[in-house]
Amino acid sequence: MEKVSTEAAIRAEALRLxxxxxxxAKAEPVSDEMAQKLDYWVNNGYxxxxxxxxRNRHLRLDPTQLVxxxxxxxxxxxxxxxxxxxxxxxxxxxxxxxxxDYHRVVKDKLHLLLAYIKTLVPEVQGRAFCDTxxxxxxxxxxxxxxxxxxxxxxxIIPGKGSYCFLGVLAIDIDLQAEHHNMPISxxxxxxxxxxxxxxxLTADGIDCRRCLSYLTIEHRGEIPDEYAEKMGNRIYGCDxxxxxxxxxxxxxxxxxxxxxxxxxVAALSRDDWHQLSPxxxxxxFKNSAIERAGYEGLSRNIKALNK
Ligand code: SF4
Ligand code: SF4
Numbered sequence: 359m360e361k362v363s364t365e366a367a368i369r370a371e372a373l374r375l376x377x378x379x380x381x382x383a384k385a386e387p388v389s390d391e392m393a394q395k396l397d398y399w400v401n402n403g404y405x406x407x408x409x410x411x412x413r414n415r416h417l418r419l420d421p422t423q424l425v426x427x428x429x430x431x432x433x434x435x436x437x438x439x440x441x442x443x444x445x446x447x448x449x450x451x452x453x454x455x456x457x458x459d460y461h462r463v464v465k466d467k468l469h470l471l472l473a474y475i476k477t478l479v480p481e482v483q484g485r486a487f488c489d490t491x492x493x494x495x496x497x498x499x500x501x502x503x504x505x506x507x508x509x510x511x512x513x514i515i516p517g518k519g520s521y522c523f524l525g526v527l528a529i530d531i532d533l534q535a536e537h538h539n540m541p542i543s544x545x546x547x548x549x550x551x552x553x554x555x556x557x558x559l560t561a562d563g564i565d566c567r568r569c570l571s572y573l574t575i576e577h578r579g580e581i582p583d584e585y586a587e588k589m590g591n592r593i594y595g596c597d598x599x600x601x602x603x604x605x606x607x608x609x610x611x612x613x614x615x616x617x618x619x620x621x622x623v624a625a626l627s628r629d630d631w632h633q634l635s636p637x638x639x640x641x642x643f644k645n646s647a648i649e650r651a652g653y654e655g656l657s658r659n660i661k662a663l664n665k
Pocket of ligand 2: 509511547548550602603604605
C-alpha cells in the first residue's frame with residue numbers, strides 16, 4: 359500500500375474536521391516587504407484606534423518569537439458563509455457574526471487537529487491561534503498556498519471565495535510546504551473599490567478610520583456623521599466588499615452548525631432591534647461574535663443609522 363505522507367494525512371484530517379483548506383508554511387520572519395507594508399499602514403494611522411496593532415511588532419513579524427521553537431505554521435480556513443441570510447430590507451449584521459463566536463470554534467477544531475498530529479508524531483507540541491495573537495494570518499495563508507489577498511484585503515481562496523475564518527496551528531516539527539500555482543491577483547476587477555460605501559479601500563490597505571466594519575464594531579464613541587450616513591441598514595459590520603466579489607459568487611454555505619443564524623435573531627424586525635433590552639441582548643447574543651461591540655455599541659449603531 360502506498361505510504362501517505364504526514365502532510366497529506368494532516369490535510370485530510372483538517373478537511374475531515376470541516377476546514378475548507380489547509381496548508382503549511384515554514385515558520386520564519388515575514389518578508390521585508392511585508393514588514394515595511396505593515397509599518398507604513400500603522401505609521402499612517404490606518405489602524406484607527408486599534409492600539410494593539412502598535413504593540414508587539416517583533417512578535418507580529420516573527421512567529422518564531424511568538425512561539426519559541428515552532429518550525430511550521432499549519433494554516434486552515436473555516437467557511438462561515440451562511441445558509442440562511444437576513445433579508446436585504448432588514449437590518450444587516452455581518453455574516454461572520456451570525457452564529458457562535460468563531461474564535462472558540464476554530465481553536466477547538468485546531469486542538470482536535472493537534473491531537474491527531476500527536477497520533478502521528480507523539481512528541482509534537484503546538485499552539486492554536488485564531489485572531490488571538492499578534493500573527494499575520496492572511497500573510498501566512500498566502501505562504502501556505504491557500505489563496506491570494508484581494509483588493510478588499512481578504513484572503514481569497516480560488517474556487518471557494520473569502521467567507522472564511524483563518525486559524526493557525528504553530529508546531530515544532532518540520533512539514534514540507536508545497537508550491538501552488540494559482541492566480542495571485544484580482545486581474546482587472548475593481549468591484550470592491552467601487553462598491554465600498556466610504557471608499558475605505560486604499561492602495562495601502564484598509565483605512566479603518568473610514569471602514570464601516572471597524573466603525574460599527576471596534577470603534578468606541580460616536581460614529582462620525584459622514585460615515586453614519588453611509589451605513590444604510592448595516593447595524594454590525596459590513597460585507598459589501600465581499601458580497602460584490604466575483605470569487606464569492608458561488609460560495610457554498612458552511613456546514614458548521616455553530617455558525618448558523620439562530621431563528622430568534624432571524625425573526626427580529628426593525629422594531630425589535632430598536633426595542634432590544636440589555637437582558638434580551640444578553641440572551642440572544644451570549645457567546646456570539648456580536649458581543650464584541652457590546653450592548654452600548656450595538657445601540658449606538660442602530661441610533662446612528664436613524665439619525
Ligand atoms: S467592510 Fe465595508 S466599509 Fe469596510 S472596506 Fe469593505 S466595503 Fe468598505
Ligand atoms: S471584488 Fe474584484 S477587485 Fe475586489 S477582491 Fe474581489 S476580485 Fe479583487
